[in-house]
Amino acid sequence: xxxxxxxxxxxxxxxxxxxxxxxxxxxxxxxxxxxxxxxxxxxxxxxxxxxxxxxxxxxxxxxxxxxxxxxxxxxxxxxxxxxxxxxxxxxxxxxxxxxxxxxxxxxxxxxxxxxxxxxxxxxxxxxxxxxxxxxxxxxxxxxxxxxxxxxxxxxxxxxxxxxxxxxxxxxxxxxxxxxxxxxxxxxxxxxxxxxxxxxxxxxxxxxxxxxxxxxxxxxxxxxxxxxxxxxxxxxxxxxxxxxxxxxxxxxxxxxxxx
Amino acid sequence: xxxxxxxxxxxxxxxxxxxxxxxxxxxxxxxxxxxxxxxxxxxxxxxxxxxxxxxxxxxxxxxxxxxxxxxxxxxxxxxxxxxxxxxxxxxxxxxxxxxxxxxxxxxxxxxxxxxxxxxxxxxxxxxxxxxxxxxxxxxxxxxxxxxxxxxxxxxxxxxxxxxxxxxxxxxxxxxxxxxxxxxxxxxxxxxxxxxxxxxxxxxxxxxxxxxxxxxxxxxxxxxxxxxxxxxxxxxxxxxxxxxxxxxxxxxxxxxxxxxxxxxxxxxxxxxxxxxxxxxxxxxxxxxxxxxxxxxxxxxxxxxxxxxxxxxxxxxxxxxxxxxxxxxxxxxxxxxxxxxxxxxxxxxxxxxxxxxxxxxxxxxxxxxxxxxxxxxxxxxxxxxxxxxxxxxxxx
Numbered sequence: 001x002x003x004x005x006x007x008x009x010x011x012x013x014x015x016x017x018x019x020x021x022x023x024x025x026x027x028x029x030x031x032x033x034x035x036x037x038x039x040x041x042x043x044x045x046x047x048x049x050x051x052x053x054x055x056x057x058x059x060x061x062x063x064x065x066x067x068x069x070x071x072x073x074x075x076x077x078x079x080x081x082x083x084x085x086x087x088x089x090x091x092x093x094x095x096x097x098x099x100x101x102x103x104x105x106x107x108x109x110x111x112x113x114x115x116x117x118x119x120x121x122x123x124x125x126x127x128x129x130x131x132x133x134x135x136x137x138x139x140x141x142x143x144x145x146x147x148x149x150x151x152x153x154x155x156x157x158x159x160x161x162x163x164x165x166x167x168x169x170x171x172x173x174x175x176x177x178x179x180x181x182x183x184x185x186x187x188x189x190x191x192x193x194x195x196x197x198x199x200x201x202x203x204x205x206x207x208x209x210x211x212x213x214x215x216x217x218x219x220x221x222x223x224x225x226x227x228x229x230x231x232x233x234x235x236x237x238x239x240x241x242x243x244x245x246x247x248x249x250x251x252x253x254x255x256x257x258x
Numbered sequence: 259x260x261x262x263x264x265x266x267x268x269x270x271x272x273x274x275x276x277x278x279x280x281x282x283x284x285x286x287x288x289x290x291x292x293x294x295x296x297x298x299x300x301x302x303x304x305x306x307x308x309x310x311x312x313x314x315x316x317x318x319x320x321x322x323x324x325x326x327x328x329x330x331x332x333x334x335x336x337x338x339x340x341x342x343x344x345x346x347x348x349x350x351x352x353x354x355x356x357x358x359x360x361x362x363x364x365x366x367x368x369x370x371x372x373x374x375x376x377x378x379x380x381x382x383x384x385x386x387x388x389x390x391x392x393x394x395x396x397x398x399x400x401x402x403x404x405x406x407x408x409x410x411x412x413x414x415x416x417x418x419x420x421x422x423x424x425x426x427x428x429x430x431x432x433x434x435x436x437x438x439x440x441x442x443x444x445x446x447x448x449x450x451x452x453x454x455x456x457x458x459x460x461x462x463x464x465x466x467x468x469x470x471x472x473x474x475x476x477x478x479x480x481x482x483x484x485x486x487x488x489x490x491x492x493x494x495x496x497x498x499x500x501x502x503x504x505x506x507x508x509x510x511x512x513x514x515x516x517x518x519x520x521x522x523x524x525x526x527x528x529x530x531x532x533x534x535x536x537x538x539x540x541x542x543x544x545x546x547x548x549x550x551x552x553x554x555x556x557x558x559x560x561x562x563x564x565x566x567x568x569x570x571x572x573x574x575x576x577x578x579x580x581x582x583x584x585x586x587x588x589x590x591x592x593x594x595x596x597x598x599x600x601x602x603x604x605x606x607x608x609x610x611x612x613x614x615x616x617x618x619x620x621x622x623x624x625x626x627x628x629x630x631x632x633x634x635x636x637x638x639x640x641x642x643x644x645x646x647x648x649x650x651x652x
Binding site: 011012031032036063065087090091093094095098118121122123124125126128129130132133134137138139141142155159160161162163164165166167168169170179180220221222223224225226227228229230232234235236237238239240241242246247249250251253254 | 276277278279280292293294295296297298301302311336341397398400401404424425426428429430432433435436437439440441442443444445459460464465468469470471472473474475476479516517518519520521522523524525526527537561573579585586594596604607608611615616617623628629630631632633634635636637638641642645646649650
């Protein structure tokens with residue numbers, strides 16, 4: 001079984017909790033990590049390999065400087081790694097990215113594709129359905145359980161509003177994985193050592209024979225027109241802890257609304 | 259695109275901040291390479307104002323994709339009734355209509371035996387409901403529904419096509435947008451019409467920094483598609499005089515669906531307490547240590563508040579996912595929101611913009627949360643909550 005996992009390196013400080021202390025953000029590759037939800041996809045792919053056999057290939061569209069983050073993902077027990085990288089990819093929105101990924105998947109071959117439900121930077125969740133559409137296959141966003149993979153169908157569970165559905169879906173499929181799906185294991189020393197010699201194949205726009213009108217900023221229908229601050233018209237009163245007024249004000253606000 | 263101006267002082271602040279590592283010093287000036295994602299964090303934080311965002315000039319030379327007029331909304335339903343937030347989508351459509359001249363509002367309705375649902379839609383004053391009714395059109399047949407929706411859009415040519423960013427909307431809208439090869443902006447917290455161009459402005463937090471991004475679709479791609487978060491607008495009310503009409507689309511050949519239903523398990527999910535409570539206490543990384551957390555829980559119980567948290571706290575496993583407040587969690591509307599140890603990145607701020615009052619406690623005086631707080635206290639969360647509990651006992 002050819003199991004493919006699509007992963008994306010994302011900035012580490014996604015919570016931006018430390019944004020106001022921005023001087024502490026680290027340099028270099030410590031800034032990037034594998035998108036947390038992609039790790040759930042990796043875990044699911046390992047479970048599938050254990051059950052059905054086959055090989056797992058990691059595919060990532062990312063700048064060349066993220067190779068070390070890709071290597072870290074390989075240490076989970078992945079057989080092959082493919083990095084899709086080219087200056088012409090930068091500025092791609094989700095339509096262009098789905099196109100690029102789908103061309104790589106067609107070139108490599110697949111029986112089932114997994115990815116994280118959304119990435120912690122863009123958070124769109126567009127890649128699973130976008131790639132499905134380009135490949136002409138079914139997708140299941142936020143799959144809750146992969147029950148069985150048969151010859152040309154797959155049985156899965158997913159939610160629709162409050163109902164849990166059990167569906168039989170024609171293969172091959174692409175599924176996206178959320179937090180609740182599984183608990184990722186920690187890579188073994190054996191897997192880590194093995195991954196050091198895993199070859200990472202690098203493909204660019206020429207290798208993939210891409211239509212250059214469909215990639216990068218040219219191939220992206222949406223663009224950021226401007227950035228602006230939140231408009232908040234609230235009266236703003238800031239106190240120091242040592243100032244009793246602050247505590248009094250909070251109690252006032254709580255009592256009035258209580 | 260992001261451009262560095264001549265007044266760059268090589269302070270390297272942007273270099274250490276860039277979440278994508280794409281800035282370096284070249285000839286003592288900051289240089290931004292192709293990996294730039296236009297998140298805008300460097301623009302935001304440059305103290306010399308030497309980094310700016312420029313217009314996408316190439317768009318101005320383009321021609322509009324012709325013949326696209328009107329506002330269309332997608333109907334989410336479960337075969338029996340409309341999604342209860344559908345009325346929010348109606349409000350969004352009517353708000354846009356105020357700024358567009360002579361536009362019709364239409365709804366796409368696809369399903370099995372949906373005539374009554376169509377009546378429900380018309381009760382909101384929608385001008386036209388485009389209906390595809392058939393047996394293999396249950397909600398889980400996303401492939402066929404997306405195929406039909408795309409065909410209807412190609413025929414009817416609305417300039418704007420909107421859906422709500424429910425789990426379902428987030429799954430089916432990208433399918434439709436990819437079929438139509440058009441732009442889709444996910445999870446908008448607001449939409450607007452730009453006056454001169456009449457273009458749809460799609461607003462959502464940028465993922466770097468503390469700003470909102472105004473996103474647009476290039477002129478030669480239509481329709482302009484967006485999914486909008488639930489809870490950012492008040493739902494429309496039904497009207498007395500139904501003026502709209504139903505248009506049945508029978509002639510689009512359907513497909514065999516790849517999806518087949520085996521069984522359904524109905525679950526009863528309660529509305530999570532943070533969505534229904536009048537007072538909500540939010541916990542950030544500055545308040546998640548065990549001692550502080552226990553005190554905060556005691557405080558929340560005393561004031562009858564529900565507990566919510568930021569994404570980082572949820573990721574750390576401290577509270578359950580359904581307590582998450584923010585762009586990727588819930589958008590809430592309490593009377594009082596108390597943010598404890600939360601720095602207040604934009605993704606969190608948008609979760610509580612509709613709260614009537616915001617109280618914030620943070621040890622860092624520069625925390626962005628203070629910008630949206632009515633009342634802020636600079637101090638340690640444990641100390642402040644202890645003092646509050648102490649005062650409350652009196």
